[in-house]
Amino acid sequence: MTDERLPLYQRLRDDMLAKIASGEWSPGIAIPTEAELTKQYGVAVGTLRRAVDTLVQDGLMERSQGRGTFIRRPNFDGSLFRFFRQVDPQGGRRVPTGEVLSRSLESADETVAGALALPLGADVICLERVRQIDGRNVYYEDIWLPYRPFAALLDIAPEDFGNLLYPFYESECGQLIGAARETLTVEMADDRIANILGIESGKPVVVIERLATGYDGGPLEYRQSRGDAQTFRYQVNIS
Structure with a gap:
């Protein structure tokens, strides 16, 4: 276990996180029983x-009555669509599919380096x-990943990437x-973004910046998603 200055339960927590991050404990799989772990x-x-x-409080594990405690797999793609709503002519909700257009090796600028804690x-x-x-393109995304953990992606053609990226990161890169x-902000569409989204240049677009981290808290992905502000709806339940 790590850092002897920390309380014992926190060192235990950190060790469990390391097991998840390394793949020793996988999402959707029950962790060992209390008797096994205490021993x-x-x-x-x-x-x-x-x-x-x-x-459990941090949302990384969940208890199931009579079955045990499981590593939770968060539903990140669902979070975007709590904000952006797309409907068909009959009012039914539509969920977009994802398509990777290109993947390349680049040098991190100040924003990307800062987000991913890289030089x-x-x-x-x-x-x-x-x-x-x-x-029809409804969102455009720029996604940056640290090279070393995701190097295998450079050998995969863009058309072979999955519709959902996080399961793909897991299967291809571990x-x-x-x-x-x-973080949500609003900006005006430049000519390039306007052309991709099929809107007029200068129209407002919502920008969702996402920093995704591993189970150990280390940054793994920095993403900027842009969508037509006219399709943006914010909804939150307060109780």
């Missing part, structure tokens, strides 16, 4: 439960991606996304 770590059951409680100019993999409904933080 493995040599700790009291109360300490173990406190460590697991923090991971300025470090190698990063850049994905250019659109999301479509009936062949990288698990555990959490993400999103």
